[in-house]
Amino acid sequence: MTLETIAGKFFHMDRWIGATPIGNGNINDTYRIDFEADGVSQTFIMQRLNHTIFRQPEAVMQNICMVTSHLRDNGFPYESPAPLAAFNGLFFYIDPSGNYWRCFPFLADTYAPEGKTDISTALESAKAYGAFARALRDLPAKNLAETIPGFHDTDRRWDVFMQVVQDDPAGRVAGAAEEIDAMLRAKPVFDTVSKLKKSGDLPLRVTHNDTKAGNVLFSSHTHKAVAVIDLDTVMPGAILSDFGDMVRTFVPDKMEDDPTEITLNSAILEALTSGFLSETADFLTSAEKDHLLLGGAWITGEQALRFLTDWLAGDIYYKIQYPSHNLVRTRNQLAVFSGLR
Ligand code: GN1
Ligand code: MG
Numbered sequence: 001m002t003l004e005t006i007a008g009k010f011f012h013m014d015r016w017i018g019a020t021p022i023g024n025g026n027i028n029d030t031y032r033i034d035f036e037a038d039g040v041s042q043t044f045i046m047q048r049l050n051h052t053i054f055r056q057p058e059a060v061m062q063n064i065c066m067v068t069s070h071l072r073d074n075g076f077p078y079e080s081p082a083p084l085a086a087f088n089g090l091f092f093y094i095d096p097s098g099n100y101w102r103c104f105p106f107l108a109d110t111y112a113p114e115g116k117t118d119i120s121t122a123l124e125s126a127k128a129y130g131a132f133a134r135a136l137r138d139l140p141a142k143n144l145a146e147t148i149p150g151f152h153d154t155d156r157r158w159d160v161f162m163q164v165v166q167d168d169p170a171g172r173v174a175g176a177a178e179e180i181d182a183m184l185r186a187k188p189v190f191d192t193v194s195k196l197k198k199s200g201d202l203p204l205r206v207t208h209n210d211t212k213a214g215n216v217l218f219s220s221h222t223h224k225a226v227a228v229i230d231l232d233t234v235m236p237g238a239i240l241s242d243f244g245d246m247v248r249t250f251v252p253d254k255m256e257d258d259p260t261e262i263t264l265n266s267a268i269l270e271a272l273t274s275g276f277l278s279e280t281a282d283f284l285t286s287a288e289k290d291h292l293l294l295g296g297a298w299i300t301g302e303q304a305l306r307f308l309t310d311w312l313a314g315d316i317y318y319k320i321q322y323p324s325h326n327l328v329r330t331r332n333q334l335a336v337f338s339g340l341r
Helices: 001-009 058-071 121-136 153-168 176-197 238-251 266-280 286-290 291-314 324-341
Strands: 015-021 029-037 040-047 100-105 205-207 218-220 225-228 233-238
Touching: 001 040, 001 205, 015 233, 029 205, 029 233, 058 121, 058 205, 100 121, 121 218, 121 266, 153 238, 176 286, 176 291, 176 324, 218 324, 238 266, 238 291, 238 324, 266 286, 286 291
Parallel strands: none
Antiparallel strands: 015 029, 029 040, 040 100, 205 233, 218 225
């Protein structure tokens, strides 16, 4: 089935113009689609949700709808595009091969600041993600489905990692001895977070869980943040991970798969902290505020663990562009981790 046919399940179109891949997602396939209807040219986002990773696509859409409507009704001062219904009345069209397709409004004249790490961009982004947490602070976390079970349960991810090291299904363990060793040395950070979670010091909140530099959109004209996107992983979680994913992606001067030397920018870290706290300081607990920085080390270390696990497993989770992509990502994240620790 062509992308044009799939788009036709959502929109009345007089003339199809085309579909262009957009963004840097590691999981889903995202396109900008253009067509004409009633003499007007129109643009939307059309995306194939990876249903082998998101195993309950309906629950994902339910979470997104609940969160976008809560944001809309609670003064969230940015956009957060809600999904559009298909002609079948659902937020999905399932194609004959079982792929889940969905559409979102396209925000024109915007860009994601991925790999563009300056202080004002970091400050703006942290305010936007902070406002997101703020607008959702009274939405009970238990109302949301846990669409990827144990998403930031690092203890569980650790067990999967140890198992793959033991089984060595792709024959890559010997060649990754250094990275495995670095991972073992990172374990105390995971243990500290795990203890904090178990102590109840980190309340369950509605969290975004993918607050990277690629998921906040800026206006090309004003260079101000205009939207928070990619709500696929909104779930019950710990606020530390949302702060942590910002640290992981804004503080280094390189993208997460850049093989060259990385420098961390402490002024950006300060901007993230003050921007985030300007929106959240009045409702976060003191334990949450005290451990924001730990969130940065945690999520970066966990991301290294996830990339390394995927490398050792034979590249079964993340999309890769070249054979050693996951190993390069692992080394990059380990370098960021050791700078944050
Ligand atoms: C994946 O596909 P994307 O870029 O939205 C991943 C995140 C990772 C991120 C690393 C469902 O997100 O958890 O942090 O790659 N999403 C899932 O870039 O695993
Ligand atoms: Mg995502």
